[in-house]
Amino acid sequence: MAHLVLSVKEKPDKVMCEVCNTEMYEKHCKLICPNCGFKWDCSDH
Ligand SMILES: [Zn+2]
Numbered sequence: 001m002a003h004l005v006l007s008v009k010e011k012p013d014k015v016m017c018e019v020c021n022t023e024m025y026e027k028h029c030k031l032i033c034p035n036c037g038f039k040w041d042c043s044d045h
Pocket of ligand 1: 017018019020021024033034035036037042
């Protein structure tokens with residue numbers, strides 16, 4: 001069962017990596033996990 005944090009409309013202050021639960025950072029409309037390198041493309045903007 002997958003529950004995505006980004007499914008909410010308003011942008012949350014912090015997004016946790018769903019792989020390793022590390023706080024991700026945003027760069028060029030992408031969310032990147034500094035720990036495992038997991039990337040999240042926020043192309044729905
Ligand atoms: Zn991660």
